[in-house]
Amino acid sequence: MDRLTAHVRTFAEERDWQQFHTPKNLAMALAGEVGELLAEFQWLTPEQAAGVMADPEAGARVKAEIGDVMVYLTRLADVLGVDLVEAALTKLDEVATRYPVDRAKGSADKR
Amino acid sequence: MDRLTAHVRTFAEERDWQQFHTPKNLAMALAGEVGELLAEFQWLTPEQAAGVMADPEAGARVKAEIGDVMVYLTRLADVLGVDLVEAALTKLDEVATRYPVDRAKGSADKR
Amino acid sequence: MDRLTAHVRTFAEERDWQQFHTPKNLAMALAGEVGELLAEFQWLTPEQAAGVMADPEAGARVKAEIGDVMVYLTRLADVLGVDLVEAALTKLDEVATRYPVDRAKGSADKR
Amino acid sequence: MDRLTAHVRTFAEERDWQQFHTPKNLAMALAGEVGELLAEFQWLTPEQAAGVMADPEAGARVKAEIGDVMVYLTRLADVLGVDLVEAALTKLDEVATRYPVDRAKGSADKR
Helix, strand or coil: CHHHHHHHHHHHHHCCCCCCCCHHHHHHHHHHHHHHHHHHHCCCCHHHHHCHHHCHHHHHHHHHHHHHHHHHHHHHHHHHCCCHHHHHHHHHHHHHHHCCHHHHCCCCCCC | CHHHHHHHHHHHHHCCCCCCCCHHHHHHHHHHHHHHHHHHHCCCCHHHHHCHHHCHHHHHHHHHHHHHHHHHHHHHHHHHCCCHHHHHHHHHHHHHHHCCHHHHCCCCCCC | CHHHHHHHHHHHHHCCCCCCCCHHHHHHHHHHHHHHHHHHHCCCCHHHHHCHHHCHHHHHHHHHHHHHHHHHHHHHHHHHCCCHHHHHHHHHHHHHHHCCHHHHCCCCCCC | CHHHHHHHHHHHHHCCCCCCCCHHHHHHHHHHHHHHHHHHHCCCCHHHHHCHHHCHHHHHHHHHHHHHHHHHHHHHHHHHCCCHHHHHHHHHHHHHHHCCHHHHCCCCCCC
16 A cells, blocks of 8 residues: 555656646546446446456456546545545544444444 | 455444445445545635645544545445555556656646 | 526625635535435435435435535536536437437447 | 426437436436546646636537536436426525525635
8 A cells, every 4th residue: 555655656746747636636536537437337237236347348447447546545645644544444443433333233324 | 455455344244234335335435425525625725725634623524534435445346356456556557658757747638 | 497597696696605616616516416415325225216205304305415416517507608408408419319219229338 | 497307308218218217327327427527627727727618629528518417417306306496496595594695705614
């Protein structure tokens, strides 16, 4: 993960793209890539979506879109000085407190 | 990163949430969290957005939203059997070929 | 529709919100509201989603989110000088040419 | 607006696309199109974004993306039995109560 962060940073710096990589712009780019990921799933039935990685072409597209999302998320976190894995683990701890196993079991009701 | 993936998986399994964690549903949840992240930045000027982490309240919210996005992205990748870091590095290699340093320098024109 | 556009414009002007209503900010706000709309559907089965309007609480939330999306889309189109209905009709004509009835019938394959 | 709703409905029915046009799928498609709209703005400065319609090529792309978003929003509202303009006007009334002119003037603080 640290290697990825460094790699993405170097990639941007070599191309002088820091000027474009403001938090607002990166958040928009992240959302744009998530939109492309959604587009891969939107017309699939739940069954087709569950089996999408078994299809070489669609699977490759999904993997590429996930890669795009991860690149921009890594870059946004780096620009903001946020540790991505630590932020996720912290959030998971909070959610665990809000949805303890015994009460949340089998229910998607988050309200 | 592997620890995070395992942690998110256990978290879902303990709550019997695998039934909800289909690729379509997780992609939607990911997009929903990215929407919340966008909402943190939408009315800020570029300058305010660049300094958002210096504001304790807004900074904490941004970190939490990034954590949410990372949790769902990790879960989606795990359900699909995609290695998140490897997918990002592969994508970066492809983009590097398409935008070589000498041609891409200082230009955001990706068309 | 014209009445809605005028109403949204007056609403923003009365509050001196034009300064925030740049195209970038409005596009982000639109995406944020679409994220909230997605959140209403993300954990529902296709059957539950199809019947969501029959549930008074969930139905009211979905209607409110659709209203939010429409407000920002109307405002964004107004700020850009785009006629929303005309833009949609034009796009529909283009898509009709690309997916003629006889070839597109019953297929979601848009590639 | 009614004409657009009818037009989009006929368009889908002629192609037997009702089977794909579930609320979940349409919400995903809407988010995907909003992602493409964001992509038009993401690397622009606020000034460039404000002048985007003066550029024939970029302006045409933005108009086409807005058209796409409006088509899917219209279709989703129709499938759910929601009146798009009425939902927006209702939402505007609610927001007006929450942000009265005298208190909201010039402030983007919605918390």
